[in-house]
Amino acid sequence: MKNYIRSSIIVLIQTILPIIVLLIITPWLINSQTFNYLQDYLKANQPWFLIWHGLFYLGLFFIWPILIKKISQHHQLTGSQLKKISQSRWYLIITFILIDVLMLWS
Numbered sequence: 001m002k003n004y005i006r007s008s009i010i011v012l013i014q015t016i017l018p019i020i021v022l023l024i025i026t027p028w029l030i031n032s033q034t035f036n037y038l039q040d041y042l043k044a045n046q047p048w049f050l051i052w053h054g055l056f057y058l059g060l061f062f063i064w065p066i067l068i069k070k071i072s073q074h075h076q077l078t079g080s081q082l083k084k085i086s087q088s089r090w091y092l093i094i095t096f097i098l099i100d101v102l103m104l105w106s
Contacts, residue, residue: 042104049104053100056096057096060092060093061089061093065086068086
């Protein structure tokens with residue numbers, strides 16, 4: 001029972017605390033001049049933003065297998081772990097692209 005309560009408290013702190021902090025910080029960030037300046041800067045330099053991020057994604061895509069090989073040389077990884085690592089490359093790239101699209105769309 002103690003372990004259940006302890007793990008429940010840890011999970012609640014890990015999930016609820018960041019949500020509360022995000023709810024407190026979000027209005028401050030939206031109304032700040034820094035955020036508006038950053039948004040104007042990104043709109044003015046949108047082609048360079050897209051070029052550099054495209055290069056970053058290509059680099060991540062092609063360097064990922066090399067990183068997996070180096071990690072697997074130092075640590076013994078099972079086949080399922082290697083499969084999850086290779087799948088996570090796609091999730092990571094899609095997440096980055098989604099964030100960029102949302103930033104450019106707003």
